[in-house]
Amino acid sequence: MINHRLPLLSIFVGLVFFASFHAEATASLRSSIVPGAIWPDDRGHHIQAHGGGILKLDDTYYWFGEDRGGERGGKKAIERKVACYASKDLMNWEFRRQVIRTGPPESGLGVPFVLERPKVFHNARTGKFVMYVHLDDKAYKLARVGVYVSDTVDGDYTFVRSFRPLNEESRDIGQFVDDDGSAYLIFEARPTNGFFIARLSDDYLDVAEKVCFVRTRLEGGALVKYDGLYYMIGSWMSGWAPNNNQYATAKTLAGPWSDFQDIAPPETKTYGSQSTLMLKVVGTKKTSVIFMGDIWSPADHQDGRYLWMPLEIGKGRLWLPEPREWSIDVKTGETRVVTPK
Protein backbone atom coordinates (compact mmCIF):
# COMPACT_ATOMS: atom_id res chain seq x y z
CA MET A 1 0.00 0.00 0.00
CA ILE A 2 1.27 3.45 -0.85
CA ASN A 3 1.80 5.70 2.17
CA HIS A 4 0.13 8.98 1.19
CA ARG A 5 1.26 10.62 4.40
CA LEU A 6 4.95 10.44 3.55
CA PRO A 7 5.06 13.17 0.85
CA LEU A 8 2.91 15.41 3.05
CA LEU A 9 5.20 14.82 5.99
CA SER A 10 8.32 15.62 3.97
CA ILE A 11 6.71 18.82 2.63
CA PHE A 12 5.88 19.80 6.19
CA VAL A 13 9.41 19.06 7.44
CA GLY A 14 10.82 20.94 4.44
CA LEU A 15 8.67 23.96 5.22
CA VAL A 16 9.73 23.98 8.86
CA PHE A 17 13.39 23.83 7.79
CA PHE A 18 12.92 26.61 5.27
CA ALA A 19 11.09 28.78 7.81
CA SER A 20 13.80 28.34 10.44
CA PHE A 21 16.64 29.01 7.97
CA HIS A 22 14.80 32.03 6.69
CA ALA A 23 14.19 33.30 10.23
CA GLU A 24 17.88 32.89 11.03
CA ALA A 25 18.99 34.69 7.87
CA THR A 26 16.55 37.53 8.47
CA ALA A 27 17.41 37.75 12.15
CA SER A 28 21.08 38.22 11.33
CA LEU A 29 20.29 41.07 8.94
CA ARG A 30 20.84 44.41 10.56
CA SER A 31 18.57 47.30 9.64
CA SER A 32 20.32 50.00 11.68
CA ILE A 33 23.63 51.21 13.05
CA VAL A 34 24.02 51.75 16.78
CA PRO A 35 26.91 54.18 17.37
CA GLY A 36 29.30 52.97 20.06
CA ALA A 37 27.82 49.47 20.29
CA ILE A 38 29.44 46.12 19.52
CA TRP A 39 29.06 45.80 15.73
CA PRO A 40 29.01 42.14 14.71
CA ASP A 41 30.10 41.07 11.22
CA ASP A 42 28.46 38.22 9.30
CA ARG A 43 30.25 35.72 11.57
CA GLY A 44 29.00 37.41 14.72
CA HIS A 45 32.46 38.83 15.58
CA HIS A 46 32.91 42.49 16.52
CA ILE A 47 34.21 44.28 13.39
CA GLN A 48 37.96 44.87 13.53
CA ALA A 49 38.49 47.88 11.28
CA HIS A 50 39.76 50.60 13.59
CA GLY A 51 41.15 53.85 12.17
CA GLY A 52 39.64 52.70 8.91
CA GLY A 53 39.01 53.76 5.38
CA ILE A 54 36.27 53.04 2.86
CA LEU A 55 36.51 52.25 -0.82
CA LYS A 56 33.40 51.93 -3.00
CA LEU A 57 33.53 49.72 -6.10
CA ASP A 58 30.32 49.46 -8.14
CA ASP A 59 27.63 48.91 -5.52
CA THR A 60 29.91 47.47 -2.84
CA TYR A 61 31.58 49.31 0.00
CA TYR A 62 34.86 47.92 1.34
CA TRP A 63 35.89 48.85 4.86
CA PHE A 64 39.58 48.45 5.70
CA GLY A 65 40.95 49.02 9.16
CA GLU A 66 43.30 47.99 11.91
CA ASP A 67 42.44 44.48 13.01
CA ARG A 68 43.12 44.58 16.75
CA GLY A 69 41.82 41.07 17.40
CA GLY A 70 43.69 39.56 20.35
CA GLU A 71 44.87 42.93 21.69
CA ARG A 72 43.38 42.87 25.12
CA GLY A 73 44.58 43.65 28.63
CA GLY A 74 47.18 46.05 27.25
CA LYS A 75 48.77 43.23 25.20
CA LYS A 76 50.63 44.63 22.21
CA ALA A 77 50.47 42.88 18.86
CA ILE A 78 53.70 41.51 17.41
CA GLU A 79 52.02 41.03 14.04
CA ARG A 80 49.98 43.88 12.63
CA LYS A 81 46.81 43.06 10.75
CA VAL A 82 44.53 44.94 8.39
CA ALA A 83 41.07 43.47 7.86
CA CYS A 84 38.75 43.98 4.92
CA TYR A 85 34.95 43.83 5.12
CA ALA A 86 32.36 44.23 2.35
CA SER A 87 28.83 45.62 2.44
CA LYS A 88 26.13 46.72 0.05
CA ASP A 89 24.11 48.65 2.63
CA LEU A 90 26.71 49.97 5.14
CA MET A 91 24.88 48.21 7.97
CA ASN A 92 25.70 44.54 7.31
CA TRP A 93 29.38 43.76 6.89
CA GLU A 94 30.82 40.54 5.57
CA PHE A 95 34.32 39.69 6.75
CA ARG A 96 36.48 39.13 3.65
CA ARG A 97 39.90 38.49 5.09
CA GLN A 98 42.97 39.87 6.74
CA VAL A 99 44.56 41.56 3.74
CA ILE A 100 47.73 42.32 5.69
CA ARG A 101 49.11 40.12 8.42
CA THR A 102 52.73 40.86 8.95
CA GLY A 103 55.69 41.54 11.14
CA PRO A 104 57.78 44.68 10.50
CA PRO A 105 57.95 45.04 6.71
CA GLU A 106 61.46 46.48 6.81
CA SER A 107 64.43 46.48 9.14
CA GLY A 108 64.82 49.18 11.74
CA LEU A 109 61.21 49.03 12.81
CA GLY A 110 61.60 46.58 15.68
CA VAL A 111 58.81 44.72 17.41
CA PRO A 112 56.21 45.78 18.31
CA PHE A 113 55.84 48.27 15.51
CA VAL A 114 53.01 50.56 14.40
CA LEU A 115 50.81 50.06 11.35
CA GLU A 116 47.79 52.32 11.68
CA ARG A 117 44.94 54.01 9.78
CA PRO A 118 45.02 51.97 6.53
CA LYS A 119 43.41 53.72 3.54
CA VAL A 120 42.91 52.02 0.17
CA PHE A 121 42.70 53.82 -3.17
CA HIS A 122 41.77 52.19 -6.47
CA ASN A 123 43.88 53.38 -9.37
CA ALA A 124 41.80 53.27 -12.56
CA ARG A 125 44.89 53.70 -14.78
CA THR A 126 46.91 50.76 -13.44
CA GLY A 127 43.99 48.76 -12.06
CA LYS A 128 45.92 48.34 -8.80
CA PHE A 129 44.63 48.76 -5.28
CA VAL A 130 47.04 50.92 -3.33
CA MET A 131 47.01 51.01 0.45
CA TYR A 132 48.62 53.75 2.53
CA VAL A 133 49.29 53.16 6.21
CA HIS A 134 51.00 55.04 8.99
CA LEU A 135 54.15 53.04 9.56
CA ASP A 136 56.20 53.64 12.68
CA ASP A 137 58.43 52.24 15.38
CA LYS A 138 56.93 51.84 18.82
CA ALA A 139 58.14 55.29 19.92
CA TYR A 140 56.40 56.92 16.93
CA LYS A 141 59.71 58.48 15.85
CA LEU A 142 60.02 57.00 12.35
CA ALA A 143 56.86 58.84 11.19
CA ARG A 144 56.50 57.46 7.67
CA VAL A 145 53.83 56.19 5.34
CA GLY A 146 53.95 52.60 4.15
CA VAL A 147 52.62 51.72 0.70
CA TYR A 148 51.14 48.30 -0.09
CA VAL A 149 49.71 47.10 -3.40
CA SER A 150 47.28 44.41 -4.50
CA ASP A 151 45.73 43.28 -7.80
CA THR A 152 42.43 42.56 -6.11
CA VAL A 153 40.49 44.61 -3.61
CA ASP A 154 40.65 42.04 -0.83
CA GLY A 155 44.31 41.21 -1.06
CA ASP A 156 46.88 40.04 -0.38
CA TYR A 157 48.53 43.45 -0.19
CA THR A 158 52.29 43.37 -0.61
CA PHE A 159 54.68 45.92 0.81
CA VAL A 160 56.22 48.31 -1.74
CA ARG A 161 58.14 50.83 0.35
CA SER A 162 57.92 53.43 3.07
CA PHE A 163 58.79 57.09 2.89
CA ARG A 164 58.18 60.51 4.38
CA PRO A 165 55.77 62.32 2.07
CA LEU A 166 57.17 65.68 0.92
CA ASN A 167 60.09 64.75 3.21
CA GLU A 168 57.96 65.62 6.21
CA GLU A 169 57.18 63.55 9.27
CA SER A 170 53.89 61.79 8.75
CA ARG A 171 51.74 60.23 11.46
CA ASP A 172 47.91 60.07 11.22
CA ILE A 173 46.84 59.82 7.60
CA GLY A 174 43.54 60.42 5.84
CA GLN A 175 42.29 59.80 2.31
CA PHE A 176 40.24 61.90 -0.08
CA VAL A 177 39.14 61.40 -3.68
CA ASP A 178 37.75 64.51 -5.34
CA ASP A 179 34.83 64.60 -7.78
CA ASP A 180 37.30 64.69 -10.71
CA GLY A 181 38.89 61.44 -9.49
CA SER A 182 42.12 63.01 -8.14
CA ALA A 183 43.35 61.23 -5.03
CA TYR A 184 44.83 62.98 -2.00
CA LEU A 185 46.65 61.98 1.14
CA ILE A 186 46.18 64.01 4.29
CA PHE A 187 48.98 63.68 6.81
CA GLU A 188 49.89 65.25 10.10
CA ALA A 189 53.45 66.56 10.43
CA ARG A 190 54.01 67.46 14.07
CA PRO A 191 57.16 69.64 13.86
CA THR A 192 55.43 71.89 11.34
CA ASN A 193 52.51 72.55 13.70
CA GLY A 194 50.05 71.52 11.06
CA PHE A 195 49.07 69.03 8.43
CA PHE A 196 49.33 68.62 4.68
CA ILE A 197 46.98 67.82 1.85
CA ALA A 198 49.05 66.24 -0.93
CA ARG A 199 48.02 64.94 -4.35
CA LEU A 200 49.07 61.39 -5.17
CA SER A 201 51.13 60.62 -8.28
CA ASP A 202 49.44 59.09 -11.34
CA ASP A 203 50.17 55.55 -10.17
CA TYR A 204 49.32 56.48 -6.54
CA LEU A 205 52.63 55.00 -5.35
CA ASP A 206 54.03 58.38 -4.38
CA VAL A 207 52.99 61.84 -3.31
CA ALA A 208 53.25 64.16 -6.31
CA GLU A 209 52.74 67.62 -4.86
CA LYS A 210 51.75 69.64 -1.87
CA VAL A 211 48.28 71.12 -2.35
CA CYS A 212 47.96 72.82 1.01
CA PHE A 213 49.59 73.12 4.38
CA VAL A 214 47.08 73.89 7.13
CA ARG A 215 48.75 75.40 10.15
CA THR A 216 46.64 73.89 12.90
CA ARG A 217 47.79 71.14 15.22
CA LEU A 218 45.17 68.60 14.21
CA GLU A 219 45.37 64.91 13.34
CA GLY A 220 42.86 62.26 12.27
CA GLY A 221 42.28 64.48 9.23
CA ALA A 222 39.33 63.82 6.92
CA LEU A 223 37.88 65.70 3.96
CA VAL A 224 34.62 65.81 2.05
CA LYS A 225 33.28 67.99 -0.75
CA TYR A 226 29.64 68.85 -0.28
CA ASP A 227 27.60 71.22 -2.40
CA GLY A 228 30.67 72.85 -3.93
CA LEU A 229 32.47 73.44 -0.62
CA TYR A 230 35.31 71.45 0.99
CA TYR A 231 34.88 70.49 4.62
CA MET A 232 37.85 69.34 6.68
CA ILE A 233 37.66 67.71 10.09
CA GLY A 234 40.36 66.68 12.55
CA SER A 235 41.03 66.08 16.20
CA TRP A 236 43.45 67.73 18.60
CA MET A 237 46.42 65.61 19.61
CA SER A 238 45.51 63.75 22.76
CA GLY A 239 46.58 60.21 21.85
CA TRP A 240 43.84 57.65 22.42
CA ALA A 241 41.85 60.07 24.61
CA PRO A 242 39.00 61.91 22.89
CA ASN A 243 38.81 65.68 22.48
CA ASN A 244 36.58 68.25 20.81
CA ASN A 245 37.11 67.59 17.09
CA GLN A 246 37.17 70.56 14.73
CA TYR A 247 36.09 71.53 11.24
CA ALA A 248 36.88 74.21 8.69
CA THR A 249 35.76 74.94 5.14
CA ALA A 250 37.35 76.18 1.92
CA LYS A 251 36.29 76.83 -1.65
CA THR A 252 39.38 75.07 -2.99
CA LEU A 253 41.60 72.41 -1.45
CA ALA A 254 44.49 74.87 -1.54
CA GLY A 255 42.54 77.16 0.79
CA PRO A 256 42.27 79.60 2.35
CA TRP A 257 40.59 77.54 5.08
CA SER A 258 38.17 79.15 7.50
CA ASP A 259 38.87 79.18 11.24
CA PHE A 260 38.35 75.80 12.90
CA GLN A 261 35.25 75.27 15.04
CA ASP A 262 33.81 72.48 17.20
CA ILE A 263 31.85 69.76 15.39
CA ALA A 264 29.86 68.85 18.52
CA PRO A 265 29.31 70.32 22.02
CA PRO A 266 32.94 70.51 23.26
CA GLU A 267 32.17 68.97 26.66
CA THR A 268 31.10 65.71 24.95
CA LYS A 269 34.61 65.36 23.44
CA THR A 270 33.03 64.36 20.14
CA TYR A 271 30.92 61.88 22.10
CA GLY A 272 34.08 60.04 23.09
CA SER A 273 35.32 59.53 19.55
CA GLN A 274 38.08 60.64 17.19
CA SER A 275 37.67 61.48 13.51
CA THR A 276 38.75 58.91 10.94
CA LEU A 277 36.84 59.56 7.71
CA MET A 278 33.81 61.27 6.22
CA LEU A 279 31.87 59.06 3.85
CA LYS A 280 29.72 60.70 1.18
CA VAL A 281 26.73 58.64 0.03
CA VAL A 282 25.19 60.08 -3.12
CA GLY A 283 21.68 58.69 -3.54
CA THR A 284 18.79 59.30 -5.90
CA LYS A 285 17.08 61.62 -3.42
CA LYS A 286 19.77 62.88 -1.11
CA THR A 287 23.49 63.15 -0.52
CA SER A 288 24.42 62.15 3.02
CA VAL A 289 27.76 62.55 4.73
CA ILE A 290 28.59 60.09 7.47
CA PHE A 291 31.05 60.88 10.24
CA MET A 292 33.23 57.84 10.94
CA GLY A 293 34.98 58.06 14.28
CA ASP A 294 36.81 55.66 16.56
CA ILE A 295 36.02 55.21 20.21
CA TRP A 296 39.40 53.82 21.18
CA SER A 297 39.85 51.33 23.96
CA PRO A 298 43.63 51.37 24.52
CA ALA A 299 43.59 48.86 27.40
CA ASP A 300 41.55 46.50 25.28
CA HIS A 301 42.05 47.55 21.67
CA GLN A 302 39.97 44.80 20.16
CA ASP A 303 36.96 46.23 21.98
CA GLY A 304 37.33 49.68 20.37
CA ARG A 305 33.99 50.91 19.02
CA TYR A 306 32.85 52.95 16.04
CA LEU A 307 30.86 56.12 16.10
CA TRP A 308 29.19 56.42 12.71
CA MET A 309 26.56 59.11 12.47
CA PRO A 310 25.10 61.21 9.61
CA LEU A 311 26.36 64.77 9.82
CA GLU A 312 24.28 67.89 9.51
CA ILE A 313 26.15 69.62 6.73
CA GLY A 314 25.66 72.47 4.30
CA LYS A 315 26.12 76.19 3.70
CA GLY A 316 29.45 76.19 5.49
CA ARG A 317 28.18 74.49 8.66
CA LEU A 318 28.99 70.98 9.85
CA TRP A 319 27.56 69.42 12.99
CA LEU A 320 27.66 65.97 14.54
CA PRO A 321 24.26 65.35 16.14
CA GLU A 322 23.95 63.41 19.37
CA PRO A 323 24.54 59.75 18.45
CA ARG A 324 21.39 57.67 18.20
CA GLU A 325 20.46 54.46 16.45
CA TRP A 326 19.98 55.23 12.75
CA SER A 327 19.57 53.59 9.38
CA ILE A 328 20.45 54.41 5.79
CA ASP A 329 19.09 53.60 2.36
CA VAL A 330 22.21 53.72 0.20
CA LYS A 331 20.09 53.83 -2.98
CA THR A 332 18.20 57.00 -2.08
CA GLY A 333 20.93 58.35 0.22
CA GLU A 334 18.34 58.99 2.91
CA THR A 335 19.12 58.39 6.58
CA ARG A 336 16.64 57.99 9.40
CA VAL A 337 17.01 58.10 13.16
CA VAL A 338 15.37 55.02 14.62
CA THR A 339 13.23 56.23 17.49
CA PRO A 340 13.64 53.87 20.41
CA LYS A 341 10.35 52.21 21.37
Ligand code: GAL
Ligand atom coordinates in the same frame (compact mmCIF):
# COMPACT_ATOMS: atom_id res chain seq x y z
C1 GAL B 1 46.32 59.06 18.23
C2 GAL B 1 46.19 58.66 16.78
C3 GAL B 1 46.01 57.16 16.71
C4 GAL B 1 47.20 56.52 17.41
C5 GAL B 1 47.33 57.06 18.83
C6 GAL B 1 48.53 56.50 19.55
O1 GAL B 1 46.54 60.42 18.37
O2 GAL B 1 45.12 59.31 16.18
O3 GAL B 1 45.88 56.74 15.38
O4 GAL B 1 48.36 56.78 16.70
O5 GAL B 1 47.42 58.45 18.81
O6 GAL B 1 48.67 57.12 20.82
